[in-house]
Amino acid sequence: MRNLTEVSLKNKVLVWYFIIVTAIGGIFAYNKLGRMEDPQFTIRQMVVSAAWPGATAQEMQEQVTDKLEKKLQDTQGLDNIKSETRAGQTIIYVELSDEVAKEKVRDTWKDVRNLCEDVKRELPQGVYGPYYNDRFDDVYGSIYAVTGDGYSYEEMRQQAEKTRRLLLNVPSVQKVELVGEQEEKVYIEMDRAKLSELGISPQVIMNALAQQNDMTPGGMVETDSDNVYVRVSGQFDDVEAIRQMPVNAGGKVLRLGDIAKVERRFEEPAAPKMYYNGEPAIGIAVSMEDGGNILKLGDDLKAEIGKIQQDMPVGLEIHQVSDQPSVVAESIHDFVKTLVEAIVIVLAVSFLSLGFRTGLVVAGCIPLVLCGTFVVMYAVGIDLHKVSLGSLIIALGLLVDDAIIAVEMMSVKLEMGNSRFDAACYAFRATAKPMLTGTLITCCGFIPVAFAKGMASEFCSALFPVIATALLLSWIVSVMVAPLYGYYLIRVEVKKDAEGHIDPYQSRFYTWFRKVLTIFLTHRKVVLIATAGVFFLSL
Template identity: 30%
Template sequence: MTIAEYSIKNKVISWMFLVILAVGGVVSFADLGRLEDPAFTVKDAMVITSYPGATSTEVEEELTYPLEKAIRQLPYLDKVTSTSSAGLSQIMVSMKMDYGPDELPQIWDELRRKVNDLEPSLPPGVNPVQVMDDFGDVYGVMLMVTGENYSYVELKRYVDYLTRELEVVDGVGKISLAGDQQEQLFVEMSLKRVAALNLDMNTVAGLLAQQNAVISAGEVTVNSQTLTLRPTGELNSIETFENLIIHGRDTGNLIRLKDVATVTRDVQEVPSNLLNYNGEPALNLGISFSSGVNVVKVGEAVDARLAELENIKPAGIKIHTLYNQAKEVEQSVNGFVLSLAEAVGIVIVVLLFTMGLRSGVIIGAVLLLTVMGTFILMSIYDIELQRISLGALIIALGMLVDNAIVVVEGILVGMQRGRTKVQAAKDIVEQTKWPLLGATVIAIVAFAPIGLSPDATGEFMGSLFWVLCFSLFLSWITAITLTPFLADLLLSSKTSEKQQNNDDPYKGVLFVVFGRLLKFCLRFRMLTVAVMIMMLAGAFYGFSLVKNSFFPPSNTPMFYVDMWMPEGTDIRDTYKQVQKVEDFLLDKEQVEFVTSTTGQGLQRFSLTYSPEKTLRSVCSAASSSG
């Protein structure tokens, strides 16, 4: 018994297979993880070191060059780029594309050891070296917090509370803050007062540096209970600082800090990063997702938690959404569902005019079941719905119907020749199952170099190959099993009653035209070969004109503007120029919002976005069109 006969005669098994594909596909589709881009490891790390007071030349010669020399000893290195500015060294370390997420943690540990071994030989005054290996983290939700008449300190207090509340939402991986201004106490000493009281500035500075230090004061045992002694006198307000005794404890002539200095509280005088949202100072909250989650559901959970906290939000504070990956992913998935529905509808409509309504329904149903089965396999192998896998499914939609069309068309031809539906299904499946498998394997192998590539291409594009492999191979299985079964159920047996007339089933207009073209090509072989060679050469030439890009462009209507001021420009002057650009953009009717960052780039909210390094003369603006 052939597989076609088995599928037709064992209807319970065929129905069970059909129901498993349909129900399992729907359940798997609902449970699949959803991302904007596939998981991809950015193979870059930043080595950042501050050298206060040093010029850019001194930073380059005394700090950046020795660090680069040590880093270049790593065998995994691809390239090293560095930026040396006054008081700051920034080194971007890029590893070869061959290394994936399993090897990189060990590589970053080796990088840290190289850097740490060099630290003792660096000049005095150099601060500890920082190695940022999470440089490639993507923050799928970007919130901008603004507040009219609120200071940075007050905004920061609310953002800290918001962070603690959002960190416990299921699926949230990490939350990062940008645009924060460090709060400081400024002690402005009067040289005249210090000199009049015969005080030493270094003594006063040393006394201030010792304050609020956590030092063990010992323990005492009382009735077998150990009690820890903790001295009081913490300086936790401006008043306590002002009343700090700096001289006279031994003489009784007490001199307090307020006698020689003015103490004020404010943010740092020269900021390192300034953020604006529609012209208002803002703090940026970046939320990244845990791996393998459904970002649509996590995004909904974050929105629900923000709605719950709305009642306790201080009046005047506003939370704006700069970027929401969950909504982008939801639109992409909805777009695919629409494409799938359109594909099934188009198949039915087109085949209605060529093969009949029932044939179109059969092939459309097989197409839908094949896609549902692909969802099951994607769930088993932990392949999320994201830009690449959705693209693979859309590519597959045009190929999945081929096998089913061959089988249905063969059954119709067999029935016209007087065969029963079972006989016609048996004949066409036995004749074509191995050729169809060969064609399917060739189509799969065509994408193998992408999916099986050991470098970054395979890591990013791997799901393209596997989804096509699952769907195309499954289309062959459904073509030789479910297609004969559905044909036996849905095709009319009246066709076989015309078996007495032995008319050629291939005498239609399309077949006649195609037959004449085929005969012409066989008759003029050299011309046919020459045309094929010319077409191949044209294809190679056309391929050379195709733009090369590793990451596909984003469909989000967001535009970036990077602006560099002359090196050495104060960040506050750069900020003034940014405000002019903001005002210009906000005057445009098509612009929905404008976000700017001065001193460094925004946090990475998309895999294709690469933040600018920390420079006082650098600023970026992001605007969205409505």
């Protein structure tokens, strides 16, 4: 292996250039990194549902559930299928194996839809569906509630829909959905006794409604100069038009409103409602696209909501229900605070144990390694979240080891009378390979997490690359940058014993350590047996 310390000291200007570039790039990358509370992961489950009003549970199982399940068994990468069947309804859970790569999950759900559509023609008439839900991984971090004193659900919904369209234009917004909507329907309630007296079948009314509201092409009239399109009028424009619809009853023409109750109201049973401080509300849920900065998104949403609120009618208000950006800001602040505390503790120990100048060399290596790690994280698309920040804290206690070893070895050689250049180069020859081996072994300890399958490993996927990057960069810094720092900063005197011989190991600590080491080497068997005994006792 070529002596990288020698290369560094012979090309000081180039090394200083890369130090400055790495520092600037790290600061830029840190500000550009995406920020979120938890890392993204893919849920490998899809829900397929269908309804058949009036069917028993057994009919539902035999005619709907079994047919869908049999077809879904052809899904590639399938782990298992679970179903819940009750009268008039079936719910099927399709779960994929952990071996299915997250890039292929969306395509697999398309295949599931195609398989169900193939069997749809075999289902009995009157079956609604199947319907699909595979969007479990959408996280709505910011939720707002639209309330209005004296306003109806429909008026609040219209304002919420207008707000939804405006929020979609905010950068980094992936999806905006309304919560608590109450759909309106037109209900026609007929008195069977009255229909029997008039001799009218309910089917006659249903057919008349369908024909009246049917979209029918009217044709086209060709003239010498233009083509005139003919459109059939008579479609229902409002509830009153439905009441006025003529119905033929035994030769008599009656209005539908005379023989049935026609009114427009919210669907029954009601859809799940949303309340804010006890008042009916329409919710607006906002999710962020992958790799976005949720802190910046939170600021952009606040600015946009402020503009929308100014243009809203008096009485309508928008309230924030869930504010994940503030939670993430607090979470990241706590982790960064922990990281800073860890750095301060490491530096304090370094200064106290190594001395001011040697500790200063170690202190200069830590920010440089972190800056380089941020650059790599930005390049490969790793965001700041619990796992990546936790990985940095784990790596922090390890990344200073290489720099301490290299600088301490350089200091010892300087105390023995070597020149700065020779002392630094000797430190590389003596310690570079053992340090690299130790670094690689530590990185290998996290390989199982990196190559495991499933949601848990996907959640922790940033653990291995962040730790490996930090440790490998720490080795490079310790053999190229730390000696350069030490070349300028370390000032030591050549230590000699009473007889004038050079001996750097004269301090009280070294004297005490030599005695302990001599005792252990003299009584090797006792030490080995005691070590084995302590190990088995710990088990």
